[in-house]
Amino acid sequence: MSKNHPALRLGQWTVMISMLFMLLAGCAAQSSGPQASDGQGFGQSSGAGESAEETGAGAKSLTLLFNFAASSLDPASDKKFISIRAGVTETLVKLDEKLGLQPWLATKWEQTDAKTWVFTIRDQVTFHDGSKLDAAAVKASLERGIAQSKSLAAALKVESIQADGQTLIVQTKEPNPVFPSELVYPFAAVINVKAQAAVSDAPVGTGPFAVKAFTPDAEVQLKRYDGYWNGAAKLAEATFKFNSDANARLLALQSEEADIVYHLPYESLSVVQSQPSVKVESVSSLRNHFLIYNMQQPHLQDLRVRQAVDALIDRNSIVQNIMQGHATVAVGPFHPQFSFHPQSEGAVYDPAKAKGLLAMAGWTADSGATGKLTKGGQPLTLKLVTYQGRPELPLIAQLIQAEAAKAGIGIEIQMVENPDEYLAEKTDWDLALYSSLTAPRGDAGYFLNSAYMPEGALTYGKANLPELTRLIEQLNITVDLAKRDELARQAVEVIQTQLPQSFIVHPNMGIGVNQRVINWKPGLEEYYLLTNTMDVK
Amino acid sequence: MLGLIGSRLLQMIVVGLFLTFATFVLMKLAPGDPVKTILNIDDVAVTQAEQEAVRQSLGLDQPLVVQYTEWFWRVVRLDLGESYITHRPVADLIESKLGATMTVTLGGLTVMLLIAVPLGILSAVYQNRWVDQLSRLFSLIGVSLPSFWLGLVLIYWFAYQWRLLPSMGNGGLMHLILPSVTLGIAMAGVYTRLLRSGLIKSLAEPYVRAARARGLGEVRVIIVHALREGVLPVVTMFGMSLGSLLGGSVVVEMLFAWPGLGKMVVDAIIQRDYPVIQGYVLCTGMLVVLINLGVDLTVRMLDPRLRWRS
Numbered sequence: 001m002s003k004n005h006p007a008l009r010l011g012q013w014t015v016m017i018s019m020l021f022m023l024l025a026g027c028a029a030q031s032s033g034p035q036a037s038d039g040q041g042f043g044q045s046s047g048a049g050e051s052a053e054e055t056g057a058g059a060k061s062l063t064l065l066f067n068f069a070a071s072s073l074d075p076a077s078d079k080k081f082i083s084i085r086a087g088v089t090e091t092l093v094k095l096d097e098k099l100g101l102q103p104w105l106a107t108k109w110e111q112t113d114a115k116t117w118v119f120t121i122r123d124q125v126t127f128h129d130g131s132k133l134d135a136a137a138v139k140a141s142l143e144r145g146i147a148q149s150k151s152l153a154a155a156l157k158v159e160s161i162q163a164d165g166q167t168l169i170v171q172t173k174e175p176n177p178v179f180p181s182e183l184v185y186p187f188a189a190v191i192n193v194k195a196q197a198a199v200s201d202a203p204v205g206t207g208p209f210a211v212k213a214f215t216p217d218a219e220v221q222l223k224r225y226d227g228y229w230n231g232a233a234k235l236a237e238a239t240f241k242f243n244s245d246a247n248a249r250l251l252a253l254q255s256e257e258a259d260i261v262y263h264l265p266y267e268s269l270s271v272v273q274s275q276p277s278v279k280v281e282s283v284s285s286l287r288n289h290f291l292i293y294n295m296q297q298p299h300l301q302d303l304r305v306r307q308a309v310d311a312l313i314d315r316n317s318i319v320q321n322i323m324q325g326h327a328t329v330a331v332g333p334f335h336p337q338f339s340f341h342p343q344s345e346g347a348v349y350d351p352a353k354a355k356g357l358l359a360m361a362g363w364t365a366d367s368g369a370t371g372k373l374t375k376g377g378q379p380l381t382l383k384l385v386t387y388q389g390r391p392e393l394p395l396i397a398q399l400i401q402a403e404a405a406k407a408g409i410g411i412e413i414q415m416v417e418n419p420d421e422y423l424a425e426k427t428d429w430d431l432a433l434y435s436s437l438t439a440p441r442g443d444a445g446y447f448l449n450s451a452y453m454p455e456g457a458l459t460y461g462k463a464n465l466p467e468l469t470r471l472i473e474q475l476n477i478t479v480d481l482a483k484r485d486e487l488a489r490q491a492v493e494v495i496q497t498q499l500p501q502s503f504i505v506h507p508n509m510g511i512g513v514n515q516r517v518i519n520w521k522p523g524l525e526e527y528y529l530l531t532n533t534m535d536v537k
Numbered sequence: 538m539l540g541l542i543g544s545r546l547l548q549m550i551v552v553g554l555f556l557t558f559a560t561f562v563l564m565k566l567a568p569g570d571p572v573k574t575i576l577n578i579d580d581v582a583v584t585q586a587e588q589e590a591v592r593q594s595l596g597l598d599q600p601l602v603v604q605y606t607e608w609f610w611r612v613v614r615l616d617l618g619e620s621y622i623t624h625r626p627v628a629d630l631i632e633s634k635l636g637a638t639m640t641v642t643l644g645g646l647t648v649m650l651l652i653a654v655p656l657g658i659l660s661a662v663y664q665n666r667w668v669d670q671l672s673r674l675f676s677l678i679g680v681s682l683p684s685f686w687l688g689l690v691l692i693y694w695f696a697y698q699w700r701l702l703p704s705m706g707n708g709g710l711m712h713l714i715l716p717s718v719t720l721g722i723a724m725a726g727v728y729t730r731l732l733r734s735g736l737i738k739s740l741a742e743p744y745v746r747a748a749r750a751r752g753l754g755e756v757r758v759i760i761v762h763a764l765r766e767g768v769l770p771v772v773t774m775f776g777m778s779l780g781s782l783l784g785g786s787v788v789v790e791m792l793f794a795w796p797g798l799g800k801m802v803v804d805a806i807i808q809r810d811y812p813v814i815q816g817y818v819l820c821t822g823m824l825v826v827l828i829n830l831g832v833d834l835t836v837r838m839l840d841p842r843l844r845w846r847s
Contacts, residue, residue, distance in 0.1 A: 069794070069796075069800070071623055071625070071630070071801070071804075072623040072624075072625055074623070074624070077622065077623050077624050078623070079574070079577055079622070148624065150575055150576055150587070150590075150591050150594075151575065151576045151577040151580070151581050151583075152581075154576060154581050154582075154583045154584075154587050155580075155581040155582075185580060185581070187577075200623065200624075200625055215706075215707060215796060216633060216634075216796055217634075217794075217796035217800060217801070218705075218706050218707050218794055218795070218796040219706055219794075241705065241706060241794065242794055243705050243791075243794040244791050244794075244800075245685075245791050245792045245794075247689055248688075248689070248692060248704060248705060248791075248792050248793070248794070251689070251692050251693060251696060251697050251704055252696075252704055252705060254697050255696045255697040255700060255704060257696065257703065257704055257705075418568065418569050418807070420569070420573055420578070421568040421569035421573075422568065425568055436579070437579060437580070440579075440580050441580075445582065446580070446581070446582045447582075449582035450578065450582045450583075453584075455584040455585045455586065456582065456583075456584065456585075457573065457576070457578040457582070457583050457584070457585070457588065458578065
């Protein structure tokens with residue numbers, strides 16, 4: 001046996017192996033040496049490597065870390081909108097801080113008849129390759145986008161486009177009163193289609209930053225475009241990184257490897273706030289977490305049952321205890337910032353009222369000690385479907401389950417992988433806790449059409465509300481903004497009285513920002529992240 | 538030898554066919570299709586009719602066999618198609634990710650070998666001494682630690698506390714260290730134990746005693762004689778690890794934002810991006826067959842008994 005012949009002592013082995021490790025460590029240190037010194041390594045102002053020669057030492061740069069990764073930068077296929085978010089491309093129309101429409105690459109627009117829109121394209125704008133932006137370039141870009149993306153085609157409904165100098169005339173297939181607001185959709189971002197580089201790797205846009213290098217699913221390196229029409233960026237360079245792991249993002253903020261970090265986990269925000277070099281921006285988002293009632297289920301067709309469930313949702317407790325204060329109570333589907341948000345009172349948490357409503361609907365506590373509600377011998381048991389994608393949803397589901405149990409309603413929670421497919425195909429569910437951006441481009445039309453029109457893509461609850469359908473049809477042919485607001489407000493009122501869904505909270509986005517970043521504030525729209533005005537100390 | 542290679546290449550075709558067909562059927566049995574993603578229903582109000590039109594234009598309304606045959610004939614012409622979502626050619630997508638996956642695979646295996654080989658040899662030579670006990674403990678810990686936790690702890694110390702290494706991205710040797718160590722530590726435990734038991738067995742063989750009797754040094758006896766046989770189970774296992782690592786390691790890729798195959802295919806599965814899933818399954822399936830061929834050839838080289846038999 002070997003242990004009878006240990007020609008080498010244990011100590012000698014140990015020395016040999018540790019020497020081997022030291023040798024290897026030496027190699028690693030050697031090969032990393034030059035990298036670290038040319039700045040290509042890491043650290044808060046990474047990305048300065050090659051540019052140090054181009055733009056001189058001390059060139060200003062920052063790193064933004066985002067939660068979604070993009071495998072292509074093509075604005076017409078990248079669902080993460082990275083080319084807009086990284087300030088590479090721009091759209092004709094943008095959203096301002098108050099979520100109103102603002103001219104961007106277009107200076108003005110008007111509707112000349114039901115299907116015709118005339119846009120004036122901003123003069124003096126150039127693409128990153130120096131070529132001029134005119135109506136012909138916009139036309140080519142939009143036509144390419146529509147051919148590439150059926151999503152953009154469905155949003156714009158374009159029949160034909162004519163270009164003349166800086167004037168762009170668009171004919172739509174059907175009246176599309178929200179056409180300007182649909183142009184905010186990042187898929188409609190304008191690129192130079194004649195550029196040599198592959199659009200998926202380096203789209204040539206008009207934004208303050210041009211793509212220097214793109215590693216799909218890892219990062220985009222950006223450099224300032226000096227000819228930017230709205231004043232060249234203060235930063236010489238920027239890096240837009242992706243990481244889908246929330247804890248890894250948090251550590252990157254704390255280690256100052258990233259200057260701006262999007263979507264920090266709620267429970268970590270107080271920890272981040274205690275670090276002096278960073279601050280937390282908790283910004284309300286356009287998202288809405290809500291409960292969908294399956295209107296195909298007989299017991300939920302009774303409005304009083306839906307009102308009872310609604311009264312059992314303790315929205316303030318959800319904001320305080322589940323979202324740690326980083327959310328606002330939702331009154332209806334739309335964010336209170338919007339002009340079409342009605343001035344109505346929010347739903348009130350009232351278990352006593354819920355019990356009364358259920359009693360009126362014929363649900364009475366059974367004779368046993370369980371306190372469960374029954375009607376005709378059948379217990380009131382509801383199946384609630386939700387998903388893990390947003391970690392707070394299962395917690396909200398549990399809170400609703402606990403409150404419902406106190407009132408005698410049994411709720412069974414089921415987690416599903418793909419809620420869109422499950423809710424569309426299955427009929428066995430009663431409640432679904434879902435989350436949606438209800439007005440992604442500042443107009444109520446998207447959600448109202450998707451969620452309430454019979455042919456919409458988000459009509460999971462299959463509510464049949466003729467009054468609401470009529471209002472939306474009217475909205476779909478109304479151009480005047482004040483009238484649209486009024487119609488949307490009326491639609492929301494119908495939704496609030498008929499309760500096809502119970503809207504719960506608008507979650508905040510938790511964004512960590514290093515103190516050295518100045519002149520930057522995150523917007524509600526989450527579209528325009530890197531800007532020409534942002535700077536670092 | 539040539540017969541072995543020939544039969545393996547044939548096997549590769551059979552495996553490729555079977556794998557892709559099975560994946561295709563399973564993906565179709567699972568609910569959902571890519572239409573909602575393509576139309577981006579989270580952002581655009583689309584109608585059922587528009588969804589149906591996309592479904593038809595992609596041929597997703599066709600019978601399963603027709604869809605598979607269509608895909609298959611394109612593959613025969615060396616065309617893996619393009620992603621439904623990004624419109625990138627699938628071959629380009631896989632090619633661009635394979636490099637990153639291979640780098641981190643090699644990094645992980647290197648770290649594993651650096652830990653497992655010395656520890657395995659030491660624990661076999663000093664069986665049941667303190668070094669063996671320590672390595673047993675280490676193996677047990679290494680195998681039990683979930684890699685996302687280990688990765689976070691490594692990021693915490695090396696990137697946050699000591700600021701020695703970058704925590705994410707794929708930018709050079711420094712970026713490779715943390716993902717490699719995370720992967721390596723998780724694998725090292727099993728290999729240490731495997732090497733130890735293989736060596737203990739071969740150290741008891743008569744040829745080892747014969748080598749010692751001829752007066753050879755202990756190091757030579759262990760490295761040249763005993764290790765050659767003791768390493769056989771490790772080589773077989775190594776092939777399996779290599780295969781599974783080349784498929785991508787999702788946890789490590791997510792944590793370190795490492796742009797590899799694992800995350801690519803998970804995204805493709807969530808979005809039901811069939812061409813990407815099929816292309817991935819075909820490529821990794823073939824890679825695994827090739828690796829197994831390599832392992833078999835290596836084992837033959839190391840073990841003369843196998844060569845004599847054939």
